[in-house]
Amino acid sequence: MLIINTNSEVIRLSKILLVDDEQGLLDLLTFTLRKHHIENVLTATTAKEALNIIERHEIALIVLDIMLPDGDGFQLCEKIRTMTDAPILFLSAKNQDVDxxxxxxxxxxxxxxxxxxxxxIVARIQVHLRRYKKVDNINKSVYDFGYFKLNKKSGQLFVKNKEVKCAPMEFILLTFFCENINHIFSVTELYEKVWLPYQEGDEKTVVIHISRLRKKIEPNPKSPQxxxxxxxxxxxxxxxxxIKQ
Known part of the structure; x- marks a missing residue:
């Protein structure tokens, strides 16, 4: 069975946010992370900038300084926790136990x-990302891709913020893909993993359902993204x- 996906692939695609008022430190960490194949690195030098980034992006992990020009990292951490469950790693010169x-x-x-x-720091980031992604995949019920969103619990698919009706096997197939993002599955594997637990069919059915899903979730079904x-x-x-919504 061929499944091309590794923990390193998940980590490589994760968005990391670095928050520190020292540009040299941000540059050093960004360079080191990308050297270790963590490529999606965003940076902020203020608390306000960090909050704006978190609102606009799906951040997988945050490295946060305590001393910021427009507030302290403790207050920012508390605000971030109302917005995301992504791991937060403090990076600070404050080394007292109370801090x-x-x-x-x-x-x-x-x-x-x-x-x-x-x-x-890279090693710690990798550990937290693996741990977070594992828990996130188990508990997740809403998969948001910007242009479309799937709610596994409610059985709803939204495209450009409008609900789109899905046949049962279309929804089950899309849910399977969402739960295994960036995995490659052959048609045979999809048939065995998605169809056989529910109903019989054949491998042509898989291709037909993929075509139907593309017409619903792709801006241009002839050029899937x-x-x-x-x-x-x-x-x-x-x-x-x-892709704009």
Whole structure:
């Protein structure tokens, strides 16, 4: 059975937000993360900028300084926790136990003191991402791709914020893809994993349902950007970039 997906692929595609008022530190961490194949790195030098980024992007992990020009990281951490459950790693020159305890109390997942080893931060980020993604995949019921959104619990599909009706097997197939984003599945695997637990059919049915789904979730079904074909291997669902709702 061919399933092309690894923890490293999940980590590579995750968006990381670095918040610190030292541009040199942001540049160093960004360079080190990308060197270790963590490519989607966003940066902010103020609390306001960080909150704006979190509102606009699906952030997988946040590295946060305590001393910021427009507020402290503790207050920012508390606000962030109302917006996302993504891991928060404090990176601060404050090394007193009371600061660490306060950080954890407000919702932080880790606390690293300056000066630091950049590769150690990368290692900690990788660990937290793996842990978070594992829990997130188990508990997740809403999959938001911007242009379309699937609610597994309510059985609803929304495209451009409008509900679109889905046949049962179309919905089950799309849910399977959402739960296994960036995995490549052959038509045979899709038939065995998605159809056989529910009903019999044949592999042609899989291709027909993929075509139907594309007509619903793709801006241009003839040029798919979400549900794509990997020649000679199969199909996978990805997060398309730059698509307006």
């Amino acid at each position: 660490k305890i306060n950080g954890f109390r407000l919702g932080a997942d880790d606390y690293i003191t300056k000066p630091f080893n950049p590769t150690e 979400f549900l794509i074909n990997v020649r000679g291997l199969g199909y996978k669902l990805v997060r398309a970039q730059g």
